[in-house]
Amino acid sequence: MEKTDKTLLGALLSDDDVMPEAAACPMPRSVFPADMPLAMAYVPFQTWQKTYDSDAALSRGTLFPCLDLPFIGEEAARNDK
Amino acid sequence: MTSEQQKLLRRVQACAFTVHEAVLYLDSHPTCTEGLAFYRTHKEKYESVLAEYQKKYGPLTACASEGTRKWEWVTEPFPWELCANEGGND
Numbered sequence: 001m002e003k004t005d006k007t008l009l010g011a012l013l014s015d016d017d018v019m020p021e022a023a024a025c026p027m028p029r030s031v032f033p034a035d036m037p038l039a040m041a042y043v044p045f046q047t048w049q050k051t052y053d054s055d056a057a058l059s060r061g062t063l064f065p066c067l068d069l070p071f072i073g074e075e076a077a078r079n080d081k
Numbered sequence: 082m083t084s085e086q087q088k089l090l091r092r093v094q095a096c097a098f099t100v101h102e103a104v105l106y107l108d109s110h111p112t113c114t115e116g117l118a119f120y121r122t123h124k125e126k127y128e129s130v131l132a133e134y135q136k137k138y139g140p141l142t143a144c145a146s147e148g149t150r151k152w153e154w155v156t157e158p159f160p161w162e163l164c165a166n167e168g169g170n171d
Contacts, residue, residue, distance in 0.1 A: 046106070048115040054095035054123075063102035 082163045089134050090160075093141070096127035 036042075049066060057063040082090075103120040110116050131141070139157040140146045146154040 046110070048106075048110070048113050048119075051099075051102075051119065054092075054099040057102060058095045058098045063099055064106070 086134075086138050089130070089137070092130050093127075093134050096123065096130050099123050100127045 032042075046064070046066065049064060051057065051063045052060060052065060052068075060068050062068050100120065100123050103116060103123060107113065107116050107120060135141060135145050139160075140154050141160050143154045146152055
């Protein structure tokens with residue numbers, strides 16, 4: 001019977017995550033350019049966009065839809081979606 | 082406060098908020114042409130609706146008092162004195 005992994009990470013990793021024969025590291029780094037520095041926080045710079053009208057802005061608390069980020073008590077964008 | 086006055090005050094608040102948001106954006110994007118154009122148009126709109134409100138209902142800030150015959154700021158109800166504003170001014 002295969003040794004059961006007691007640690008949290010061991011329990012999280014299912015069998016198909018374990019790919020001993022995989023050539024490259026399974027963690028893709030595709031979103032950022034290759035020369036993106038590691039271990040640095042990065043906040044995308046806001047650019048101008050169509051704004052809310054004044055009444056909507058006042059009630060939403062921001063003029064910019066891209067900054068309208070209400071905390072809804074859970075992940076805003078689910079990973080699997 | 083009459084509903085007419087409340088509606089106008091709401092417009093002043095909305096315009097003020099919009100201009101303030103543009104100001105915050107321009108702080109970090111000082112040469113953004115779209116942001117600058119937006120700021121110019123909405124500042125104008127804000128100033129005109131503010132003038133309209135203050136002409137009808139009195140100053141919203143002390144320094145908005147004209148102070149020609151009296152110091153309106155203290156001789157008229159303060160903006161936050163909602164019930165006192167019933168029936169408008171003299």
